[in-house]
């Protein structure tokens with residue numbers, strides 16, 4: 001769920017065609033906006049079950065809405081905790097650091113496009129994504145989803161994919177998108193191949209991403225991860241980013 005998806009005020013639900021196709025059963029998503037009440041959120045979720053008939057409804061709401069899970073349970077829904085997503089942001093102009101010279105946009109190195117899928121597959125192989133909260137989402141298909149997403153971005157928007165090279169070969173990757181009406185760049189998928197971790201590769205990658213965002217006219221960089229991913233949040237601290245919001249993810253089913 002991207003920064004822009006989270007920004008709306010009300011309760012917004014839709015079928016997830018990509019997930020439905022991938023996992024072979026109906027999946028829908030709902031985002032509870034900040035300015036809705038818990039009653040409105042419950043009504044929106046129940047309406048989404050009626051209209052979209054999902055097996056699993058992946059729901060996100062601001063993490064301070066601590067009563068909402070109980071309210072949904074009282075309406076007969078099974079509520080499975082999946083993750084807490086934390087968003088951080090930083091000033092795009094604040095980038096400084098070594099190693100960013102070896103960060104290249106895929107658009108300038110099209111011969112590396114084929115490496116993006118394999119890099120994402122290795123980087124996220126054991127990643128504890130929210131999908132794994134429900135046994136219905138097969139882990140191999142979850143990983144395939146991330147790989148397909150990265151390959152699609154590499155094919156369609158190579159200017160939004162940045163690679164950190166080590167000895168000329170891709171060691172870390174970031175996929176990005178312009179959000180907030182072009183005022184910000186969001187990092188969607190990013191990480192370092194396990195063989196290259198612990199050597200400043202990710203720090204250099206993000207320094208390059210910040211530089212590219214600034215050069216493209218973005219004022220801010222926005223990025224998110226699971227609250228449990230303290231390693232990457234330490235890296236963000238080192239780059240001057242700050243936490244800005246937290247979102248609860250749950251999987252809802254009819255009880």
Ligand SMILES: CC(C)(COP(=O)(O)OP(=O)(O)OC[C@H]1O[C@@H](n2cnc3c(N)ncnc32)[C@H](O)[C@@H]1OP(=O)(O)O)[C@@H](O)C(=O)NCCC(=O)NCCS
Pocket residue numbers: 123124127189190191192193196197198199200201202203204224225229230231232234235236238
């Ligand atoms: C988290 C991850 C991106 C770190 O990549 P990396 O190239 O090893 O990171 P770097 O060597 O550049 O380290 C930068 C900083 O991150 C933090 N960090 C990195 N790995 C860490 C670890 N295992 N434990 C604690 N802190 C860690 C440190 O603050 C480090 O700075 P320091 O070395 O000065 O202490 C990498 O482990 C990864 O790709 N993980 C899986 C995917 C992922 O989590 N992606 C990000 C969120 S979607």
